[in-house]
Amino acid sequence: MSSIALPAGLRDQFGTEAESKDQISAWLMKNLRSRGYRRIITPIVERRDLFAEFNMQSEQYRVIDPAGDELVLRPDLTLPVARFLATTNVKLPQKIYYLGERFQAAPELSGGKNEQTQAGIELIGYGSLKAEMEGVILMHQLNRHLLDNQLTIELGHARLVDTILDALELDEELQQQLAQALYHKNFPAYEKLLRQVDAPQTMPFLRKWPWLFGTLAEVNDMLAEVKVPELARPLLGQLKTVAEFAGELADQQVIVDLSSAVPQKYYTGIVMKGYVEKTTGAYLISGGRYNRLLANFQSQLEPAVGLGINIDALAEATALKPVKKQPVFVYAPFELLGQAAALVEKHGNYSLALADSLQEAQQQAQTAGAKLVALDAKKGMKEC
Structure with a gap:
């Protein structure tokens, strides 16, 4: 059994825990799309050299690709965006959003996990302080919608x-x-x-x-x-x-700190962090201005502000819980599966009872916390 155990620092997420993250992520992605942000998806592995200048504890997850190049599971999602912009002809300015996994070794004995789900925004090509204010607005929206106004915004300067x-x-x-x-x-x-x-x-x-x-x-x-x-x-x-x-x-x-630690060495201006008192010291949100980051990959400097959102920590702290209708299983003999399919397509919370007998369907429904309805050629539909 030990040969298939999860590596240290990683975990499976199931049921309510995973569903809460899904709901938060879906709300956030819809919010950003509606505000004119454009989605980016970057590979989960990148060349090790991309992160070489930064202390991101990426050494723990190193792999070799078929060509023999040394890669790492990405420890950061901002640098891949910078790499993308430096190697493509995407016209700036751009408002970009992302959602993905990042891998970074947690401090020893901290209880933290090495894999985290992170969402975020990157405002590339915007030099005005209004970009920082856009980030603050997003933090405030998260506070109102998900955190019952318990979020504290901490501001500093890198x-x-x-x-x-x-x-x-x-x-x-x-x-x-x-x-x-x-x-x-x-x-x-x-x-x-x-x-x-x-x-x-x-x-x-x-x-x-x-x-x-x-x-x-x-x-x-x-x-x-x-x-x-x-x-x-x-x-x-x-x-x-x-x-x-x-x-x-x-x-x-809101609090300000005139000696605030910088989340990453590439930050150059206002630093923004968000936390709630009931979490275990982890920042739910972290980011700021990094006007010189693209200079690592190209000669032209571009002003930019980014904000990373720790979906795992947010799900732990959020007042929002998964809300859904009680599922309904539809049991039917094979000759009535066409009628059952029509019911399933009509109602979003209906699905087929995947059982060959009514008794087995009842057991499945009980285990899943679902209602059960059965179709009968003579009696029609009845709740069981």
Whole structure:
């Protein structure tokens, strides 16, 4: 039996769990189609080199194709979209949506799964902050329709930490240590590292920096007491603009974080994340601006904003449950199967009872939680 067991980190999904994901995915795909997005389906395997520059833990799922090329099960769905656009003549701008599986090794002992279903959007060729606002609107729609207004949108800026630390002209090791302490909100480590920094004019801000997260009003109050480094002000202005927009949406909880960790190294601007308190620390939604990603594959830069939606985590957190009519099985002898077929085609929740006897059909219906109707040449149709 062990020879056919699932590999570690993978799982089968069946019944209500799988149906909930189907219902969420169907609602989301219909929503995006109706708003002018175009569907893309990329292969589940890609060349390993596509992901080589990024730490995506893709090494666990490596395969060799018939030509001898090294491939991986895709750990990310944005990079395949970038690869597609760089190798085709699709005219930009484009609003693209996708749905598929991604494979990435979960942190050890985290309880996470190595395979996840992910949906998402890619807004390619749009340089305006309105693209970020489009992403916020989608998050708000998910919040209202699926999450009973329990979603918190967390906003940050991918370049804020590096921009401020670069201006301090620190050695590379110290700069990386400070960044990691900020990202992980490791206050004791950050304060200890800060003793090695000689920046009197910036120090009031640096001391307060790890605590600069919360509602926009709370962060503005804290910023009123310190001077923001000059190079960071335009980035902070972008962040405030998007946060103010998000905060105007009905029943939407919004926080900002001035030391937010970047989901992937290719992000260059506003970073958007969404979570609900009852989930186990996983972000349901994650994305942001990545204006330089296509430069990895072509000389021309294209502005872009993407948003990935973890369908597994969303199904776990959602208030939406599969809703369906009770199925009805139709039992009929072979000579009346034509009539049974007519009933099945007329009613969406009818199907044939796949049994050779009425007793067996009753057992099947009971197991499936279905009603049973039987056709009889003399008595017509009756419920059993």
